[in-house]
Amino acid sequence: MKTDIEIANEAKMLPIAEIASRLGILDDELEMYGKFKAKINPAAVKRLESKKNGKLILVTAVSPTPAGEGKTTTTIGLGQAMAKIGKNAIIALREPSLGPVFGVKGGAAGGGYSQVLPMDEINLHFTGDFHAITSANNLLSAMIDNHLMQGNILGINPKRIIFTRCLDMNDRALRNMVIGMGGKADGVVREEHFMITVASEIMAILCLATSLSDLKEKLGNILVAYTYDEKPIYCRDLNAQGAMCALLKDAIKPNLVQTIENTPCIIHGGPFANIAHGCNSAIATKTALKLADYCITEAGFGADLGAEKFLDIKCRKASLSPSAIVLVATVRALKYNGGVKKEDLKTENLEALKTGFSNLKAHIENLKTFGIPIVVAINHFYADTEDEISLVKDYCAELGVKAVVSKAFAEGGNGATELASEVCRACESDSILKFTYPDNFSIIQKIDALAKNIYRADGVDYTPAALSAIKNIEEMGYGNLPVCVAKTQYSISDNPLLLGCPLGYRLTVREVRVSAGAGFVVVLAGTIMTMPGLPKKPAAEGIDIDDNGIISGLF
Secondary structure (H helix, E strand, O other): OOOHHHHHHHOOOOOHHHHHHHHOOOHHHEEEOOOOOEEEOHHHHHHOOOOOOOEEEEEEEOOOOOOOOOHHHHHHHHHHHHHHOOOOEEEEEOOOOHHHHHOOOOOOOEEOOEEEEOHHHHHOOOOOHHHHHHHHHHHHHHHHHHHHHOOOOOOEEEEEEOOOEEEOOOOHHHOOEEEOOOOHHHOOOEEEOEEEHHHOHHHHHHHHOOOHHHHHHHHHOOEEEEEOOOOEEEHHHHOOHHHHHHHOOOOOOOEEEEEOOOOEEEEOOOOOOOOOOOEOOHHHHHHHHHHOOEEEEEEOOOHHHHHHHHHHHHHHHHOOOOOEEEEEEOHHHHHHHOOOOHHHOOOOOHHHHHHHHHHHHHHHHHHHOOOOOEEEEEEOOOOOOHHHHHHHHHHHHHOOOEEEEEOHHHHHHHHHHHHHHHHHHHHOOOOOOOOOOOOOOOHHHHHHHHHHHOOOOOEEEEOHHHHHHHHHHHHOOOOOOOEEEEOOOOOOOOOOOOOOOOOOOEEEEEEEEEEOOOOEEEEEEOOOOOOOOOOOOOHHHHOEEOOOOOEEOOO
């Protein structure tokens, strides 16, 4: 069987200018990055403002497992299938982070015959957006430390600097360190931390900004530190927002590429859903809604993370509302949730499948609370049996949801036409988006609503530090912001070992921060880290390149 990169290398791409022309993008609205990648400049976004929006389709999934769910592959396959049934559709995805590409998860360009191209470039440096975000972030950190050394007129307490440096790589050695140790000329000695770029507030801000001026204002609102007498210090107090915005002037423009079947795809922004809000940029989604009758986007990890944050944070802030939600599930993932080991997932096991239904049921019930029609996509694997597929379909029917098999990995768009037709039907149903909590709830009330209604916890336990932070955040006037919970992606709970639908536990909140620039409150639950580490055998060990520039080992 061919690898993803072999399939991608054999695909015949069209010039990206031709893809853009089909969408109605003018030549002078396109900024070329070679022959097959381009950025859509603000002139196109402005010209399209008065055009009617297409229908928004959100793709999410059951809880991630080592067996794989194929959410991105299903998203891409659905976009390709829309073209097969005569619909005008566009995909809007996130950009992959280098950390997972060289670590264990892999990239985010789909797989098999449902990929976005050029796959290798998208999964590596792409158009440099993440590098720009990293540079803007670390410019602010450098200016903070320079201010300390140059007299500290603002009276910043080095022990109360909350803004951290970032790097788009899994590097656990950078989680905690001491900097400025070379002597007076090398800066003030203090504790410092790194987070992965996709978890940074700059990434979140870029993905929620609506324009350069809005981006600059949001950057200026970043809370970076406190003074010795506990007064807040913002990015604007250091006059860093202008230079940071200058570094991001191209990164804010959405990227246009194509699928393996030459259908259009916008890829822009890439926050993780377990430690950030997990959605592509609002600019990309809104642009896509103007360019086609259907915009298919995805949110990271399981529906308890990415979909919840897409609906409660992104839709709230960007005034968006999906017409339908696609919940991706696999027989393999459900059997894994039913207690089957990864090496035994190819064997039919109907009892384990029934046990694993608890995870599927929880996600379906959670999504129903948002008031949007749901379609379950059963992402087909070759070892799935007819009895297993029938069991999943029947169970979904009992819950009042249609389940459709998708063979997008093996067959591309042709393998997802039934799914595409069902999703189009769902889009015609009535839907009114309902949030999990209103803006005027207190931070604790919002966390409690998520814990009980989405994570199925009996209640919430807070560390003294978390309670103190919440009190301070509300006193500063940020109590009306939505909540972005950072927790494990492997369980609906905050414990990665609890599979299925955990009950009878309490959610543990250990830390709470305000992302004043992005406009949400970050809640760290359980033991989640904002700087991942590499596995014992990282994927990087298997990646190589020959003298002709052909990359191997990238999936």
